[in-house]
Amino acid sequence: MENRIRWGAKAISSDGKDLGKVIRVVIHPKNNEVTHLVIEKGIFNRVAKLVPIATVFFAAPDEIRLRIESKDVETLQDYEETFFVTGEEIENLESGVTPVYWLRPVGDYAELYPLPPLNTSINVPKDSKSLEPGCDIVTAEEKIVGRVKSFVLNDEGKITHLIGECGGFGSRSKKLIPIDWVEEIDECKVRVSASSVMVEKLPEMD
Incomplete structure (x- = not known):
């Protein structure tokens, strides 16, 4: 069974409380494993927390449910820490x-x-990458062909596909990009080994 999660999905605690929205994904690039999701709540005093992927027991495109009670969210590690130098x-x-x-x-x-x-540190596991929403999809010939909109996880918490919105204005379509095509993951860029023609030939999603 595969689960599709998108940025902006609502995170719900085990006691039914709204914990915020998914704003980033933390990936270990060596095995394509998602280690954490980053959820954020608030408008003015926003706080982002690292949520271990193992606490997710249900995932849909617009909502994830966690094995965490709302009262325990404050004990989760902050995604960012700002400190005086x-x-x-x-x-x-x-x-x-x-x-x-x-x-x-x-x-x-x-x-x-x-x-x-001030200096800011990012509390992600060593060698992991924090992937932000809407990052560019860059092909083998260094061409930007679209943006990552969401991703697909298997039951082991590993990414099997990225869902990209590709094409120009008026002709955008969603493409299911195999994770095996991904050569490099950066915070604002995903580089694939395929050409823009190969990406274009991928079947469109409904």
Whole structure:
């Protein structure tokens, strides 16, 4: 049996509560195994949590159900962690960090105070990739032919196919792309070994 999951699918706890929506997928590229889903809830104070794929007991395109009670969601690991960077750590960072500022009202004027620089870490398993929604599908000849819309999992939690929306304006169609065609997975790009002609010849999905 295969399960199709798409970005934006609603995540429901074991006690029937809305936990948010699926915003990313964490994949181990060596075996095409999905290790985690990233769910996010909120508008202004949004928090993204890493959900182990083993906790998913039901999956449909628009909804997944988890073996997690709503009260236990806070114990899940955050997808991102933002932290202040000390002077010594700044020197050791390979890439620069940008300080942020906050306004402190003083009398009738607001003064600008710098905060220590911030850095952000992504809490995904080592060697895994975080795949974002709508990432480009790039063919062997470096041509962008569409975007990934969702994916298909088997019962072992491994991706068997990507579902891509391919074509130009007015002629878009959904294609079922075998995972064996995928050569590289990046956060915003999936590179396949097939040519654009081969992708075009894939049967269209309903």
